[in-house]
Amino acid sequence: MQYLLMIYSExxxxxxxxxxxxxxxxxxxxxxxxxxKKAEALAGANRLQHTSTATTVRLVDGKPQVLDGPFSDSKEQLAGYYLIDVPNLDAAISWASRCPGAGHGIMEVRPVWTAPSDAPSAA
Structure with missing residues (x-):
């Protein structure tokens, strides 16, 4: 199962x-x-640019409203992520706790949603 490990830091x-x-x-x-990589658990990863480069888009009365910056102000910002493929939530939490981001920020672990049509068939 895939999990997104999101790194929030100052x-x-x-x-x-x-x-x-x-x-x-x-x-x-x-x-x-x-x-x-060695554990064959890495599916993707990236560091994000600063929030000053962010653009927020939302629909207001059916028309896009574009704003500079992130949607919310907070102490920690989403700085990067790892997409991992591991057997279960316990394994994902174990990897998140080993990430350097856990030592200087907050790690959010979230399962990736699989659409029913994307789920492997039981053949």
Whole structure:
């Protein structure tokens, strides 16, 4: 089953770190990603650009309303994600707790919804 591990962190924290701390952080994420690959659990991953580059779109009276920035202001922002394929929620939680993001932010674990027509058939 696929799970999305969403990493929420303080966006400006990276800029406040020393070069050495940034190098250690990047190395930790690289090692984590390699662990997921080795376990054949990684389905995808990306780091997101800052919220200042975000665009929010919603329909108002049937017409798109486009706004600069994220939908909500909060202390932590969605910084990136890992899409993993593991047997169950316990395995997903185990991977989330090992992610470097859990040490400096919040990890949200959410199962990916599979449409009934996308579900494997029982043959």
């Amino acid at each position: 966006e400006n924290r990276w800029n406040q770190m020393t070069d050495s701390e940034r190098q250690q952080g990047a190395a930790a994420y690289q090692a984590y990603t390699e662990s997921l």
